[in-house]
Amino acid sequence: MEETYNYIEAYFTQTLSESERKVFEQRCIDDEAFANDVAFYAASRQAIRQQLLQQKQEQWAETTSAEQIQHIKPVSRSLVRRMMPYAAAACVILFVAVYFITQNSSPGSLARGFADKNFSHINNVLGPSDTMQQAVEVFNNKDYAAAKKMFELLQKKYPGDADEKKYLGLSYLFTQDYDKALHEFDSLAKMQLQSNPGNFLKAITLMERGSRSDLEQAKQLLQQEADSNTEWSGQAKDWLKKM
Amino acid sequence: MVTHDEEILQGLKSGYSQRIAREKDLYLVYNYFIDEGCRKYNLTRDDSFSMYSDAVLATIHNIISGSFDGRSSLKTYLFQIFSNKCIDLIRKSTTNKESVHQSAGLPDLLEQLPDAAKNVIEKLIDAQKIKAIKEQLANIGEKCREILLLFEDGFTDREIAARLLYNSVAVAKTTRLRCLDKLRERIKPNTK
DSSP, rough: OOOOOHHHHHHHHHHOOHHHHHHHHHHHHHHHHHHHHHHHHHHHHHHHHHHHHHHHHHHHHHHHHHHHHTTTOOSSSSSHHHHHHHHHHHHHHHHHHHHHHTTTTTTTHHHHHHHHHHSSSOOOEEEEEEHHHHHHHHHTTOOHHHHHHHHHHHHHHSTTTTTHHHHHHHHHHTTTOOOHHHHHHHHTTTOOOOSHHHHHHHHHHHHHOOOHHHHHHHHHHHHHHTTOOTTTTHHHHHHHHHH | HHHHHHHHOOOOOOOOHHHHHHHHHHHHTTTHHHHHHHHHHHHHHHHHHHHHHHHHHHHHHHHHHTTTOSSHHHHHHHHHHHHHHHHHHHHHHHHHHTTTTHHTTGGGGGGGGOOHHHHHHHTTHHHHHHHHHHHHHSOHHHHHHHHHHHHTTTTTHHHHHHHTTSSSSSHHHHHHHHHHHHHHHHHHHHHO
């Protein structure tokens, strides 16, 4: 069957010669079984396209970030309508400002701010495959849902790679999938590395999740970091004072 | 505007994440066409929205495949496709109200066939069959579904192999065609 689909696909991607195309077209008329194969191929492509379109519509309909709004040409219908996006943006800015004034000292926002600043960009890495490079590119473009999928695949294929564990954990963290993030960081923390961010990232995740027991556990982890003179000791001490 | 077109065109031809961001940009920049569809063609908002998103997807695929030659602006090109789709929808619903849902959504691929062959194939496809296939897409496994959707989204087998960690392009292609066969097996009892 694969050969038949391959042949049908070659026709529709126009890789058959002129004489081969003529044979194909004639077979559609003379050979009922073949015509059914072609019909299925075309119908399935159409069904998949409809599914894809549905998926895209959902993606496109998601709320746009302020960064994306900058690119968008407003509709020039009336003054009121022209001004609406600006009014909406002003409301968003006001809301964000109020939110940060009131929230920026909570453990969750401290952790999120630090993670955004220090862990949301991966410098060039030499990974085991092209997919690693692709995954890093996707991560750096903040498409964490897609990055998560790619790092999951890499993790299956190359288990035990510390960088992948870290990046997969961060992808989970940035998509608020805290349980899975903790699992990855925990597993990272158990690895023998020269500089291991596992426990510090676990603390960040717990601070962000923010339940009472999470915060208690985060404090213990931060204390360990503060006591052991690691790269993150200073930050851990600073947060311990604020928590 | 020209610069903006160039940014979108370059982004669509770049890596996956760039492409996703630019797809959304393209969709948002011209989404006032939806209002045009309602006003100019008297479509409902839902219909106009469907035609617009369909036109955006077609435009994206034409850009990626190199069919868009850049002789017109992106706005003109997209509006032409959108306008054709709106007219097509109106034509279908006015010429044959009874069978509009049967004929809607016949595969564009068939346009490549000469009339005699196209007529034979068209008779073997109806909206019910397409609907049944679409439903079964959910039942063939996440991996199969993903590979079929990626291909439909204009990714080559080489890109799919890199993205889904297949050992070679040939493996990616074989897997994809097997998934198609799996889909067919699933719908057989419903379509016989």
